Every structure is written in structure tokens, then in C-alpha cells.
Amino acid sequence: xxxxMLNFVCLSLLVFIQICEIPFVKSQAEAEPCTAPNGAxxxxxxxxxxxxxxxxxxxxxxxxxxxxxxxxxxxxxxHICCNHTNPYFTDPDHLSHLNPQGLAILNxxxxxRAQIARVSNGENAIxxxxxxxxxxRYNVPKRPFLCGGSLITTRFVLTAGHCIRSDLIGVRxxxxxxxxxxxxxxxxxxxPPAEDYVIEQKIKHPNYNKPRWTHDVxxxxxxxxxxxxxxxxxxxxxxxxxxxxxxxxxxxYTIAGWGHTENTSNTEVLHHAFVPxxxxxxxxxxxxxxxxxxxxxxxxxxxxxKIDTCxxxxxxxxxxxxxxxxxxxxxxxxxxxxGLRGCGGENTTSAAYANLxxxxxxxxxxxxxxxxxxxxxxxxxxxx
Numbered sequence: 001x002x003x004x005m006l007n008f009v010c011l012s013l014l015v016f017i018q019i020c021e022i023p024f025v026k027s028q029a030e031a032e033p034c035t036a037p038n039g040a041x042x043x044x045x046x047x048x049x050x051x052x053x054x055x056x057x058x059x060x061x062x063x064x065x066x067x068x069x070x071x072x073x074x075x076x077x078x079h080i081c082c083n084h085t086n087p088y089f090t091d092p093d094h095l096s097h098l099n100p101q102g103l104a105i106l107n108x109x110x111x112x113r114a115q116i117a118r119v120s121n122g123e124n125a126i127x128x129x130x131x132x133x134x135x136x137r138y139n140v141p142k143r144p145f146l147c148g149g150s151l152i153t154t155r156f157v158l159t160a161g162h163c164i165r166s167d168l169i170g171v172r173x174x175x176x177x178x179x180x181x182x183x184x185x186x187x188x189x190x191x192p193p194a195e196d197y198v199i200e201q202k203i204k205h206p207n208y209n210k211p212r213w214t215h216d217v218x219x220x221x222x223x224x225x226x227x228x229x230x231x232x233x234x235x236x237x238x239x240x241x242x243x244x245x246x247x248x249x250x251x252x253y254t255i256a257g258w259g260h261t262e263n264t265s266n267t268e269v270l271h272h273a274f275v276p277x278x279x280x281x282x283x284x285x286x287x288x289x290x291x292x293x294x295x296x297x298x299x300x301x302x303x304x305x306k307i308d309t310c311x312x313x314x315x316x317x318x319x320x321x322x323x324x325x326x327x328x329x330x331x332x333x334x335x336x337x338x339g340l341r342g343c344g345g346e347n348t349t350s351a352a353y354a355n356l357x358x359x360x361x362x363x364x365x366x367x368x369x370x371x372x373x374x375x376x377x378x379x380x381x382x383x384x
Contacts, residue, residue: 033097034073034081044073045082095241102364103239105153110228111236114321114328125272127176127183128191130256132235132330133270136163136220136315137170137196145172148257148316149220150332151234156367157220159315160335160354161208164218171197171220174231178258179268183231191231198223203366205359214297216337216354218315219366235317236324236331238357243322243331250320252276253301253333259313275302275318278350286340286349297358299334303350314338318353332356 034044073081095103112132134149134157149159149171157171175194176183184190201221208215226232236243256272283300287293294300301318318334334353 032073042081044079046078046080095239097361098239099361099364099368101368102366105367106237106239106364109153109234109236111324112233112330114330123271123273125176125256125270127185128231130270130272130330131174131229131231131233133173133175133256133316134159135172135175135258136168137172138165139167139169145178145258147314148259148336150317150335151226151232152237152332152363153234153367154225154228155222155370157222158317158332158335158363159218159220160337161204161216161218162210162213162337163315164202164204168199168202170199171222173197173226174229175270176231177269192229195226195232197226205362213292213338213352214295215359216297217335217356217359217362219363221370235319236322236329237363238331238333238360240324242324250277250333253318253320254330255302255313255316255318255336257313257316257336259316275351277301278303282350283352287338287352292338292352294352297355298337299353299355300350301334301353302339 032044034042071080073079112130115126115129132151134151135145136147136149136157136159137144138146140146147159147163147168149157149163151173152158173195174192176191181193182190199220200223203219203221205215205217208217228234252274253276254272255275256270258267258270278300280294280298280300282303283294283298299318314336316336317332318336319330319332321328322331323329324331333356335356337352337354339351340349
């Protein structure tokens, strides 16, 4: 009944705006910016200029008539907040919406270069191959590492909103093999030991909604500055137009983590694998019947050759190599969010990842507003 009512409201809205006489049409360059109900940025346009009008419900996660009303950006009920039409990343001009200080901080990070290495079905990674990988420590006996994350600056780790719990107490960086204190390649080449940090602040996205698995994003502010080393470096975030241009190009992403493998408990060694990019409709067909809406807040990936993120991999990055600053560097596109039970088995299905580009304004704001003195070459900030 609820869905029928929502469909009726949406249909009534479409009929209403289609019979209105439109006196003029503004170009996108002249339109005012606005924010859609799902938090995505857009422009206030007359409905005839909004190419994705028919996808309102899916794109904006519309649940009731009040959500439909929020689409209007003027009192005339003709102008709507229209997102862009890129099927995954709805705002090609997203850089202009980023906090300048936050953008400068991210741009100053010596983020990880891509290493040429074969990635297949859940193999062990090379020690130090993914220096941005983080382990989240919980106050739980025997197996304290229950989620993953990614280092993005000298003070922040990015993870999933559902990984934020009261018993989350710390972050480990520079880890590879949980069963050894020192990780080595052969007998002579060894990495420095892993480093543990206390969490100073947990920042969950204000619109995180667990029942609907939307806005599944969080930041962890560490208790002290991270000194970058050979095995501890940040991952690149989408802060360049080129990343947007590449956003629909990856046929495969890479995933990494210490989560479960098929029919086993968590692994001791960092694993990595390729997962295929999938159309969002694939995840909608999987999770829709289970009451979970897949929207523009999600990336759909995986479902091939028993490869999947699993319990323990939540919060970890979904990433791909993109040219940046004269090198191929690793850029994060998503955050491990949810999948089906029985991951990695014969009937492996695609999983859903938080769509990172949707949350870059929120991330940049929080980084810029951190209550720390920032010491970045060529940049002087003194935040309160």
C-alpha cells in the first residue's frame, strides 16, 4: 500500500508538471545550485531540462510524499533539484563543492602509487603493496579486528558507518600478517612493524540509515599525526576531474582485506582480488526483494568466480589505478558496505559499496574542520 501511494504521488507530480505551460528555460550555467533529498548536489532546473526525471524514486531514495515535495527547489512546483546524468557520479563539477581547505589537504597527500602486480582469486597481497589499508580494533577478546578502513590523511581513516560501535577503540596501520610482528619478503627485505593508534573522534555520516543501508560512511580521527613510511601511506581520493572521467571506465576494481574466505574464519594475511563493475540494476535485483534499496549512494561490484568481500572486510576500500601527478596512483571509489550471507561461495553475488564521490563534500568539510594545527608545506591553516 505504501509503495502504491508513493507511485501515485510521483505519477500525479509528473502529470502536473507535464500539463503546465513553461514560460522559459534556464541554462544549467544560470541555474542555482541545490541539494536533492539524497544529499547529492544538483541544479534547480525546470523539469523539462532534467534528463533523469523518470529515475527520481531510485536516484533520490524517495520513500513518501514528503520526500517528493523536497524535490522542488522553488515554490512554483515546476523547478526541481536535478542531479547530473552520470549513472554513478552525478556531479561532474563536484570539485567546486569541496571545502577549499579540505581539498588542499587531500591534494597535498603523497598518496600511494599503483604497483604492477597480478591480482586474482583472493590471493595474498605483497607486503607493503597497499600501505593505506587499516584495521579497526574493537574491545573484543581473541579476534579484535572486525572491520577495515583506508588511511586518507595524517589524521583520518575512512570506513563504513556500520563499523562505528561503542567498543571500537583503535586503528592499526602498516599491517600485513597478523601472526607475525615483522613482515618480510624473503629473508632480507622486511617492513617496519605495524603501528597502533587510539581513536580521538568517531564521525558517522549524519544521514546514516542502517535499515536502508544508505550513507554508510564514517571518518575516524586518530589521536596523533601519522608519519608516512614505506608501509604506511594514504590512498588517493577523487579530487581531480580525471578521476571523474575514469569513473565509468573500470571494468574491474580491486578489493583488499583480512575478512573471511570461503568456509573459513578471518585470514591472517592481507588478501586482494579483482571484482567486476556491475550495473546498479544487478544489485537492485539482488537486494530489492530483501527490502534494501540500491540508489545513487551505492556502487555495485563483484559476483564472479567466488570473489567477494566478506565479514571483516566492511569499511575497506574499493579502488582502481588512475593517472595522477605523473604516475598511476590508487584511487578509492567505494567503501565496503553490505552483501549476502555466504559470501565467497559457489553462489557468490554482487555486493554494494558506498559511492565515495557522493560523499566528498562531507569528507572535505570534516577534514578541514578538524580541531588540529595543520602543518602542510605551502599551506597555512589554523583551525579552531
